[in-house]
Amino acid sequence: MSRTSHPGPGRRSLLQAALAVPAVGAAGAVLGTQSAQAATAQPSTAGSGSHRFDAESPRFALAVLPDTQYLFDADSADPEPLKETFHYLVAQRQEANIAFMTHLGDVTEHGSEEEIGLAADTFRTIHGKVPYSVLAGNHDINSGTDDQRGDTAYLRAFGPQRFTSMPTFGGASPDGYNSYHVLQAAGREWLVLALDWRASEKGLAWAQGVLDAHPTLPVVLTTHDIAWAEDNGQAHLSDNGQRLWDRIIRGNDQIFMALGGHYWPPGRTVLTNDAGHDVHVHITNYQDRYYGGAGMVRLYSFDLVRQVVDVETFSPWFLARDPEKRTPLEAETIELTGPVDRFSLDIDFVERFQGFAPVVPPAPRPASRVMPRGTVAYWRFDSSGLAGAGTAGSAVAAGTVARDLSGHGNDLRVQLLHDSASKALTWSGDHHAEQPAHASLRFDGGKSPDRGAILTTAAQAPLNSLTFTSGFTIETFIKLPEPFEGDHAWMGILSWEGRNGDAGKTTGWSTEEPTCSLNVTPERFLQFVLYPHVQDADPTSWSHALPVGRWTHIAVVNNGHRTVMYVDGSQIARNPSQPATGIATLGKPFVIGGTQFAEQFGQSFYGWIGDTRIVNRALTPKDFMAPLA
Incomplete structure (x- = not known):
């Protein structure tokens, strides 16, 4: 869905380098649908080959993938850009610091069996190599329904059964349209809460139950529709976003970041919750750009040493092209560098999380323990x-x-x-x-x-x-x-x-x-x-x-x-x-x-x-x- 068109092109240069970090971890308490494997999974610091990651490193990245619907649009579908994005995330998992990927909905244009089937097959490129979450956007299901809609092609392809083998998978709501993952990164656990395009009262009650069961975990909430932005990038809560804010976000201090797609242009804002703390609300959507966004992805690179989150937005599909053979549109869409696409967030993580996960300082060590030979x-x-x-x-x-x-x-x-x-x-x-x-x-x-x-x-x-x-x-x-x-x-x-x-x-x-x-x-x-x-x-x-x-x-x-x-x-x-x-x-x-x-x-x-x-x-x-x- 569009609000306004995107402003001018970004700079025409190669993405300089990937950022490095890691993580994945154990599932938390079970709510709703969950496999026995997820319930017993333990945090890991290794994978195979280039898929290794370090869950203890103070630096890790969250990949965010918005509206891919124009790549899965009836007989004009082209999954190749998204495949290249997935190849990039897999290949760069260790060196580019990829802990997890979250899709923000509108995977497809019409939600048909054919479109959903092609998308589900494309996701096999990343499956088992980088953990991820997916949620339904209004184009993936009947937009006039909420998460109690019952069986759909989307649910059969991207329901809980798809994620039960992932060590991060924590569970899904009984309807199957809402889910959560628990990541082990930077030496602690983080929770990604993926909510349907329209969460029902039952869905919101389930989400609150997840938060109540994990009271000490910082939370990134993802959903399809949460905010829209002016041309200058100033974001405002949408009607659905206001409902989520009032019912689930503002009263749960754990939620420090909320990400959505649906609208363009992209934008961001900072809201103050009931505890007096910042909540970063971002819109990420590039479907209006050349080639439907070309599988453009964002990396949110968390650095708990510098206490910042560095954000960059780029298209791995165009990045992989021979520079001498890129067309002008490809060259200008490789990387977006405007203030809503490339920026840093200053977050004192210890202070921000103090209200729900206070850091217990180390006890004094006796002299006998700190006098080596x-x-x-x-x-x-x-x-x-x-x-x-x-x-x-x-x-x-x-x-x-x-x-x-x-x-x-x-x-x-x-x-x-x-x-x-x-x-x-x-x-x-x-x-x-x-x-x-x-x-x-x-x-x-x-x-x-x-x-x-x-x-x-x-x-x-x-x-x-x-x-x-x-x-x-x-x-x-x-x-x-x-x-x-x-x-x-x-x-x-x-x-x-x-x-x-x-x-x-x-x-x-x-x-x-x-x-x-x-x-x-x-x-x-x-x-x-x-x-x-x-x-x-x-x-x-x-x-x-x-x-x-x-x-x-x-x-x-x-x-x-x-x-x-x-x-x-x-x-x-x-x-x-x-x-x-x-x-x-x-x-x-x-x-x-x-x-x-x-x-x-x-x-x-x-x-x-x-x-x-x-x-x-x-x-x-x-x-x-x-x-x-």
Whole structure:
């Protein structure tokens, strides 16, 4: 069904690359028709050949296929574009991140036995290779009926019996026209709810039952008719969409996205549900485009790391053509790049799902569980490591001891710099989600005048003289304040005291620098400066700009030959290739919260510092305090 015609053509270029991800999972509780196989299916992370996917990856894609009716239109039918779309999804399942495909209805133009039969045969291209759902549009059945219409050619071809072998299939309504699938993706389950063109009262009651049986699953609702759009892409609920909104969507916070076809042009809007949360409502339909849309598909690529959904729209049929032989219409319909066809949605998934599936933070880990072989020092600022810990915002007085929980005697003692007040260092319960201890210290260091606080080892602490010639791993957690106010250029996170010149080093920026320090530059880059025990060198690692208002895990790893810095488990680019064996310590104290120059502290750190650990060998990221999965 048409509302207005589609605006002008998209750009004439190849789709640059597919997006990568995965998933499929176990069926949930059974409602209505469901096979025994679906009831017992378990989440999978593998398939055969190119069909493999990773259900634990934080990135996955949902393929959305709208109105294909003009490809199955009596004796003018041509299934080839849709076959090519299915070939693409199968071939790209691993590399293009395809977890699931959902069809939005109007599979055919007239719903005849012949059209439905040809469509059902075309779907065999994808069947058993990528899980999918299909729902009836007004052209697939008698449009004057609802889901209680009884037997139809559509139901015989695309009813529950078609999906029972899929591990994602959860069940269907007793009438067979509504269904749901449960996907395992990004380490959790998601529900796709596929509703008929016109859901009856019984159908809506069934849908509510599905939601009630899966109260913690985020839901993508799919149906044929939910919204129409103006020429500028601004979408509005249709009459049927308003009914679905009032009866099923607005009161179920789980439904964060609702997708429909039927109308054109495509469009989108964001509505606010009864819980005060966003629901993204989109129209996807290209039947008015050249060749009836040519099997055009959308990929909704979920990225739970970046907390976005990236959307792109393209035709695999035209994409597969020889560029030199594409006609102008084919070339301009390969990919659509207007604001309703190619866009990104910012979704804080944890916050959005908090009301129905709150994230339970990891419990604190005892010190004994985070001290691998070779741990020479470990400090944490909860009650196990810091006397008086526990009152947010309370001052940590000068002289307070932070115990070295490794048992090697490298206790730290608080020292206020210059004329700093006691509030230069305070206790906080703020912490990185993966940090073993749920506590940190808040440093209020700065310039003009220099101020702050540091923690230092005693004069005779063993750590002061360790040279680490077999390698080391130094880890810490930090957070920079938001807003990041004042001048804090070159503030230190941790260091050893002393002058590298006194260690006989001649190659550095200045002989007044300490022999090892981790600092923050004016651009908020990390700088790790090392003067090795063996070489006369100063290999320096530089990170990207750190975010503010967010915890960061830092690890500096040396294998006895070379140093590599990791930020949040990812190796940075600017790691020096210079040989570096050991640390040229001078028997002087180790410090958290500052870096000397010419054996003097100016400012101290500005922000939060959490658990800090030093190990006398190179660790891999899976062994970090914030391990990669």
